Amino acid sequence: MSIDGRVALITGGSRGIGRAIALRLARDGVKIAVNYRTNEDAAKFVVSAVKETGGEAMAVCADVAQSAAVDDMVKQVLDSWGGIDILVNNAGIIHDSLLMRMTEDVWDDVVNTNLKGTYNCTKASLRHMVRQRWGRIISVVSVVGLEGNPGQSNYAASKAGIIAFSRSIAKEVASRNITVNAVAPGYISTEIVADLSPEFKELIMSRIPQNRFGTVEDIANMVGYLASEEAGYITGEVIRVDGGIEL
Ligand code: NAP
Numbered sequence: 001m002s003i004d005g006r007v008a009l010i011t012g013g014s015r016g017i018g019r020a021i022a023l024r025l026a027r028d029g030v031k032i033a034v035n036y037r038t039n040e041d042a043a044k045f046v047v048s049a050v051k052e053t054g055g056e057a058m059a060v061c062a063d064v065a066q067s068a069a070v071d072d073m074v075k076q077v078l079d080s081w082g083g084i085d086i087l088v089n090n091a092g093i094i095h096d097s098l099l100m101r102m103t104e105d106v107w108d109d110v111v112n113t114n115l116k117g118t119y120n121c122t123k124a125s126l127r128h129m130v131r132q133r134w135g136r137i138i139s140v141v142s143v144v145g146l147e148g149n150p151g152q153s154n155y156a157a158s159k160a161g162i163i164a165f166s167r168s169i170a171k172e173v174a175s176r177n178i179t180v181n182a183v184a185p186g187y188i189s190t191e192i193v194a195d196l197s198p199e200f201k202e203l204i205m206s207r208i209p210q211n212r213f214g215t216v217e218d219i220a221n222m223v224g225y226l227a228s229e230e231a232g233y234i235t236g237e238v239i240r241v242d243g244g245i246e247l
Contacts, residue, residue, distance in 0.1 A: 004029030064117030186242025
């Protein structure tokens, strides 16, 4: 039993964690639709990397916060490959601010991309999974969505919302052989973490028992496992991949 030949749509698959997930699933023989919003070159780079190893991939542009754009993107994948078996809701943004200073735009931006984007992509992909009675929906959330973090109330709320959403959808579609799970990374070495101040990085490191930031592969490996046949009895779960961090 393998997922060779299945089709995955990875939102925000062009950079960071999403790119690592794309490369990992491609290694398992999965055809990869690499979603991006603005950076077409980065998405094309991932497509080329997959093709160089003999895999199949295409870049698909859509702002996940826009339902019409998501519907068009899903149609593009279905027209090309006839289905979507694995959806990875990875696209996400941060825009940190203490609540007292947080504007409505900043709140809306983060919640619409992270939470509404997950709703848009899941709803658009689910119909096909239900019909074929097999599916994997995996959302990349954050330990911040489990524990909260000062200055990140919008981000934490969006990620906590995705967790509750996943657990609910897991119950709705369990009988159709579709699993719905979330992976909660701690601090992972990506551009988001590179932009943190040295003092803040040091503070975070002091809270990670493994004494290192995670790698994008640490997250991709867990997503790869949850997408596999072997993980078929795991649903409605949130799995932390965080080196033991306590925020
Ligand atoms: P990243 O390097 O900033 O990459 C973000 C990706 O999302 C890019 O491919 C970007 O595409 C895409 N994206 C952003 N907004 C989008 C939108 N509206 N529609 C479609 N695509 C959009 O981020 P990352 O650090 O890899 O994070 C990936 C996920 O992991 C996020 O959900 C994040 O919250 C979560 N996470 C990250 C960490 C961490 O330490 N890095 C920790 C916990 C959780 P464009 O470049 O084309 O805009």
